[in-house]
Amino acid sequence: MGILIALQHRSQYAYDRPIQLGPQILRLRPAPHDRSQIRQYALQVTPAEHHLYWFQDPFANHLARVLLPQPTREFTVDVNITLDLQPFNPFDFLVADYAETYPFAYPQPLRRALLPYFEPEPAGGLLQQWLAGIDRRPASLIGFLFDLNQRLQRDLRYELRLESGVQSCEETLSRACGSCRDSAWLLVQILRHLGLAARFVSGYLVQLDPDSRVNGTGNDDFGLHAWTEVYVPGAGWLGLDPTSGLFATEQHIPLACAADPECAAPISGSLEAAGTHFSFTHQLQRLSS
Template sequence: MGMIVALQHTTSYQYDRLISLGPQVVRLKPAPHCRTPVHSYSLKITPNKHFLNWQQDPFGNYLARAVFPEKVKQLHVEVGLTAEIRVFNPFDFFLEDSAKHFPFSYDTALKAELTPYLEIKEAGPLLKKFVNSIKINREAPSIDFLIDINQRLEKELSYLIRMEPGVQTCEQTLSLKSGSCRDMAWLLCQVLRHLGLATRFCSGYLIQLIADVKSLDGPSGTTEDFTDLHAWTEVFLPGAGWVGFDPTSGLLTGEGHLPLCCTPNPSSAAPISGALDPCEATMEHHMKVTRIHEDPRITKPYSEQQWRAIDQLGRQIDQDLMNQDVRLTMGGEPTFVSIDDRESSEWQLEALGPQKKALSQTLFKRLQGIYGKHGLVHHGQGKWYPGEILPRWSMNCYWRKDGQAMWQDASLMSGEAADKAQTHKDALRFASHWPSTWPCPQRGFCLHMKTHLTTFGRKASFPSKGIF
């Protein structure tokens, strides 16, 4: 199970007097082909005195048809649903061999069934110019061709929230170089129909949730959980069926796109439509999405409340250990992989590799600069895992908790890239010439020693018991 969210959508119309309403058609129920699982749905219409019939239009969309026998002064429509936001792959399909590369043609029977979705409604000069500017590479996959057009519209047009009813013509959108989501969706519909592709206009809900982790190489998305009515385009591809393209974002539709009504023309996909007496009317529109269940996941294993409880318990344990004079050391062992090359053998099976070694050294230096700037550095053999012929290579840094430096001049550390002529014999010769006044037996020497020999006489700076 993924994340369960509750969506609330209310639309209210206030009239300046009692009026007669014709049948009102509400198209606010997720369509049969919605890939996002909808666990529950409710529709409430007031005034309560009305007749409600659920129907399906010629295109399979769900319609709620409300008939009001008496005059009304207001109309209130409230939709509530719970949906499971679970990531899916929008490219999870196999095209027919005949449709893998563009241009392709629908077979005769299929083309007849798709007739309403192939009808060209607009053919203005700006639209024709845009269509003629599209370069067709017969060797490129059809899906890549469609993605390029979708992304081109996203880059060349500015998205705006337009409160006026209806949809702009393609000429208006291209001349203004801007439009609402429905304007851009209708433009993409017509562009692709000029290229011989069947398209339909899709009205639906868009749910956007805050990302657990900010993106490293692109926009991180919304800064708050958000939902709204949205519009996009669906293209019929043999073998895949209807595939959604959102020219507002330049992406294929995903788990946050919940289609409500898909039709050949925008006029048939309005969320609410119907006749009424002439009057002055005001409309209020509210939408809200709320998380009601979240499974632990890699990017967010705990809720904020759980984190606080864990932190509080940790502080309590630390205090108990201090009170009982229990001295412990603890080490973590996180595993890192390269974000740029996760599949190469050095990040899968091999113990070492050129990129792994370079990135490890970079990470080591960064951590050393934070925690052990004047610590003692040692590169050598580390853990020996069962089944491996040699121990793992280990980069270690040791420092004193009291802040006293263990090594002053980092340039005196040879590093792995330096001349490797020195051996243990050189170290032994160095130790044998050690001043006799030094109160330490030779068996206590190791290969890495501190410089500035005169400072070794300062016994006050000797590490005391428990200092490491």
């Protein structure tokens, strides 16, 4: 049985003077491969005078392009989604015979299709040291991925970081901490250096309190999150969350998946230089369970 929930998410930018905004790109609609069922979706933008166009990027994500013809002191994006979360076993998949044991080789046609997801950045000294500590002896691929994810979760301390952008792998490893997007990008790079196709994911993480009730006062919550997906032949894209050290479940709602983090940012665009105050709110209501 699924759990029906309503998500309300507001992102608000206030400027110290009227400014002209360039095109704004919103990646705030569940991605096509999200397993939950979307019952209702609404996107509202302020100021009211704007033009909005939906399209799909090369990674098949749903993007909204917003054009604002007049200067404004405010830019607000409201997202309202009703989702039917259908629980699933994150290990319920079949791996192609040739990929059951790591290391393995992707067939050339598949490798060509996944080419952007194989290209790592040059590894600095700390990343090289981390990679050198990996046991490369043949092992079950899924067990190998699980252990890798767990090790990274143990090595890094999570921190809430409101600044934009993603830390370099060297900075994350030297500090031994980072936000969810920092650890997700680090895991992408680790997987690529190991010869595995990997991509960066931004989305929502829904956290349901087992003691909550429909329309109750429990501790159900959600927020923006980031994690990693690795392409496993026969199984497809599998989510790995290095913040928790676990495989992604129905509570991970992907919004955008891309080869690089900047192509998966929830909101991006250009604007005139100005003093900016950013704030956000989010609310989850459980409608049924």
